[in-house]
Amino acid sequence: MTKKVTLITALSLLVLISVGAQMGLAAQTSSKSSARSFIGMVVDREGVGLSDAAVRVEGNDQSWNLRSDDHGRFKMSLADGHYKFTIDRSGFKKVVLDNYIISGGKPSRLLFRMDIDCCIDTVFIQPSSPLTPKAVSYSTAVAPEPQPNIGVNGYYANDKAQRGRVVQAAIVIDIPGGYHVNANRPLGKYAIPTTLKIEAPRGVTVGPVTYPRAIVRKLKAVNNEPLAVYEGRAVLRFNVTVPANYNGGEIVLKARLRYQSCNDEVCFPPKSQDIDLGIGVVGPNDRVQRANGWVFGGRR
Numbered sequence: 354m355t356k357k358v359t360l361i362t363a364l365s366l367l368v369l370i371s372v373g374a375q376m377g378l379a380a381q382t383s384s385k386s387s388a389r390s391f392i393g394m395v396v397d398r399e400g401v402g403l404s405d406a407a408v409r410v411e412g413n414d415q416s417w418n419l420r421s422d423d424h425g426r427f428k429m430s431l432a433d434g435h436y437k438f439t440i441d442r443s444g445f446k447k448v449v450l451d452n453y454i455i456s457g458g459k460p461s462r463l464l465f466r467m468d469i470d471c472c473i474d475t476v477f478i479q480p481s482s483p484l485t486p487k488a489v490s491y492s493t494a495v496a497p498e499p500q501p502n503i504g505v506n507g508y509y510a511n512d513k514a515q516r517g518r519v520v521q522a523a524i525v526i527d528i529p530g531g532y533h534v535n536a537n538r539p540l541g542k543y544a545i546p547t548t549l550k551i552e553a554p555r556g557v558t559v560g561p562v563t564y565p566r567a568i569v570r571k572l573k574a575v576n577n578e579p580l581a582v583y584e585g586r587a588v589l590r591f592n593v594t595v596p597a598n599y600n601g602g603e604i605v606l607k608a609r610l611r612y613q614s615c616n617d618e619v620c621f622p623p624k625s626q627d628i629d630l631g632i633g634v635v636g637p638n639d640r641v642q643r644a645n646g647w648v649f650g651g652r653r
Contacts, residue, residue: 357627359649360540364449364491368524376570377575379651385396388430388431388432389430389431389432389433389455389461390428390429390430390461391428391430391431391455391461391462391463392426392427392428392461392462392463392475393408393421393426393427393428393438393463393464393465394425394426394462394463394464394465395408395421395426395427395440395442395460395465395467396425396464396465396466396467397445397466397467397545397622397623398466398467398469398622398623399470399622399623399625400466400538401425401623402421402423402424402425402426402554403421403425403442403445403467404421404422404423404424404425405420405442405443405542406421406425406427406438406440406442406445407420407440407441407442408420408421408427408438408439409438409439409625410429410436410438411436411437411439412431412434412435412436412437413417413432413434413435413436413627417429420549429442431455431461432455433455433456434454434455435452435453435454436452436453436455437449437450437451437452437453438450438451438453438463438465440465440467440468440470442543442625443515443543444469444541444543444544444620445467445468445469445543445587446467446468446469447486448465448466450463450465453542458487468622469613469620469621469622469623469641470582471487473513476555487567491608500614500621500624501529501531501532501614501616501621502529503527503528503529503532503534503612504525504526505524505525505526505527505610505628506524506525506527506628507522507524507525507606507608507628507629507630508521508522508523508525508568508644508645508646508648508649509521509522509593509630509632509644509645510522510523510641510643510644510645510649511525511632511641511642511643511644512633512641512643512644513632513633513634513635513639513641513642514593514595514604514627514632514633514634514635514641515634515635515636515637515639515641516595516596516597516598516599516630516634516635516636516637517593517595517597518594518595518637519592519593519594519595519636520592520593520595521591521592521593521649522566522590522591522592522593522606522630522633523588523589523590523591523645523648523649524588524589524608524628525586525587525588525589525648526583526586526587526588526589526610526612527585527586528583528584528585528586528587528614530585531616531617532584532614532615532616532617533568533582533583533584533614533616534547534582534583534587534612534614534615535547535568535580535582535583535612535615536564536567536581536582536583536612537564537567538564538567538581538582539567539581539582540569540578540579540580540581541578541579541580544580544613545611545612545613545623546610547564547583547587547589547610547612547613548610548611549562549564549589549608549609549610549611550609550611551591551606551607551608552607552608553593553604553606553607553608554584554601554604554605555623556598556599557593557594557595557596557599557604557606558593558594558596559606560591560592560593560594561589561591562589562590562591563589563591564587564589565583565587565588565589567581567582567583568582568584569581569582570582572615573617573618582615588648589610590649595634596620597637599634601634602633602634603631603633603634604631604632604634605630605631606627606629606630606631607627607628607629608627608629608630609625609626609627609628610625610626610628611623611625611626612624612626616637
């Protein structure tokens with residue numbers, strides 16, 4: 354009789370263990386199935402992705418630390434619940450989003466806009482409705498200093514362009530005293546470089562841009578770290594080749610200059626400026642004259 358009771362007890366325990374294991378597995382499966390894809394995008398005020406931003410996500414008694422990729426994205430899987438996001442990157446104000454709700458079984462996406470570290474303290478975002486991508490809003494703690502009036506103009510080295518020949522062109526940046534713009538290679542990891550992009554008519558070839566030599570400064574705006582900058586006047590040069598069979602009587606290049614200006618204390622949000630450079634086109638043997646010698650110097 355004792356042996357039968359012992360056997361029955363053992364069998365009962367095995368059944369309970371089996372049922373418990375199956376329930377645990379079911380719970381794990383349910384938990385995994387409730388997790389959904391979350392994609393975050395970290396950008397500056399112009400919508401350009403910010404790489405290597407530190408991302409901390411907290412919720413459901415867990416926490417994760419990630420980094421944004423080269424395009425400003427970070428991806429993860431999150432179960433339904435309430436979450437807190439903290440985005441931090443050198444040169445920008447920290448962004449905090451608390452009590453963001455994920456639910457509904459669909460992928461969730463969220464855009465985090467970061468402001469330059471010059472005007473405000475930590476930015477707190479009000480959570481939007483679940484699964485609704487929403488740009489970060491800003492509140493200004495102190496009035497920002499006015500941005501400098503930086504002149505941007507385009508010039509050619511000749512008064513006309515000859516078919517089948519090369520003509521030199523330039524974009525000139527005039528920077529007021531007490532200010533600078535970051536160089537094309539500014540040294541600072543998070544400094545936004547000066548870049549120039551040129552669009553030309555079909556058949557017209559634009560050579561690589563030659564950027565001027567930079568000056569290295571140590572400024573409070575970047576925690577006294579070395580920063581390569583342009584001051585005063587910066588001339589960005591490039592060559593334009595007109596094909597011999599070009600039929601038009603004029604060429605108009607469309608240039609876009611992107612730069613970030615600073616003074617010794619603060620840096621301003623990056624800015625893009627568009628410039629149209631037009632020049633008449635003549636035959637290969639037609640006479641042309643040198644122009645804008647103050648930009649290009651004397652005879653080549």
